Amino acid sequence: MKIVSGTPTDELELMFIPPFDWTRMLRFFSGRATGGVETVHDNVYYRTLDIAGATGLLSVRCDPQRHVLIVRIDGEASRRLETLTPRLSRLFDLHTEPEAVRAGLSQDPWLSSLLDTAPGLRVPGTWSGFELVVRTIVGQQVSVKAATTIVGRLVERAGTAVGVPSHPQTPWRFPTPRALAEVDLDKIGMPSKRVATLQNFARVVAEGELDIDNDEPDAETLRKQLLDLPGIGPWTVEYVAMRAWRDPDAWPATDLVLMQAITRRLPELSRKSDQLKHSQGWRPWRAYVAMHMWNEIADQMGMAKGG
Incomplete structure (x- = not known):
């Protein structure tokens, strides 16, 4: 615990298994940031906190040289920083092993190409x-x-x-x-x-x-x-x-963007039931499939898309 200009502050480093696509993670959060509560600025994620009545400002950045996120909390909530590791790990999907996802999906030529484009893509979590x-x-x-x-x-x-x-x-x-x-x-x-x-x-x-x-x-x-x-x-x-619940196999089958993406790639799968049946071959990593499909459209359009 440190005191900076009269305000308590603390920092914590959280390790991850590379690759980790911090840029795309922040793009996703930025497009969906809750106005007035969270924001992305200069490659740093910020949000206000209220932990059992203790308030503070959370900031998270990615170390450019090491495989760690640097977490900082300013304010009284900094006294609870050590207890927040599980929540922060879920927020930034830090427990994912990228090679396990690749091993599970790379047999599909389409998904293999998406993985090659964004090998460090994660499923962004949520604070709450x-x-x-x-x-x-x-x-x-x-x-x-x-x-x-x-x-x-x-x-x-x-x-x-x-x-x-x-x-x-x-x-x-x-x-x-x-x-x-x-x-x-x-x-x-x-x-x-x-x-x-x-x-x-x-x-x-x-x-x-x-x-x-x-x-x-x-x-x-x-x-x-x-x-x-x-x-x-x-x-x-x-x-x-x-x-929120970190289910790697969650699959929002009725998502219009996903349905359109699948139909464009596989025209024979125009019906939702056929798409759902086909998606069984992507288990247990369908949440990552959804993220890669959304990301492909976002890359093409230069904007937040999906979710």
Whole structure:
């Protein structure tokens, strides 16, 4: 623990197995950053934290010479840094062994070429499963950019302003489940049914009926519980399983971008059922297949695409 200008701060190094595509990881996060809460600037990921009432600013950068991420927390939350290693490892997918993914997928010529293009691609995680579900509900039937805008409005309407330390682009803490369940979301930019879905989910989490951020998630049980909630479908559940519960085989089969990508490459697989059957050959790494397909489109279009 150090004190810098009167503010407690601490740093931690997290190792990873190369290759690790930090640039594409940050591109994914940047395109989906929660306005006011997280941002990417100068190849560094930032976000505000609230850990059991202790607040702070998280920053993460990749060491250009060594296979480590350098994590720094400024503020009272820095006193909890050592306890955050599992969460940070999930956030940046640090436990992945790239050669295991390659060994499982390289027999498919298409996937082999995608792996060659981005050999260090990971599945970006999330700081909070609750935040991710909120994001996916908001993002139903709208673009990535539109979802980012609306989530930023939610933060300003139901979140809490932070003091120092903070990054200029992260002056807010994300709303608590209770705050989001009870806030007035009139004219927030979402259809009323989607608002109802969002606030019902927030209420269920606030009341302890759904432990969305368990450090040792039972993905199958959580899938069923989440799918049982009104307004939440299979795409949302699989996307959350990919990023929050770290299921390497999660497969958002109804994702339009994925379906179109598969059809372009394999025209005989135009039906969802045929695509799902074909995807069985990609197990148990289908989450990485999804990321590589999304990444290919993003590379082609120069923008965040998919998810």
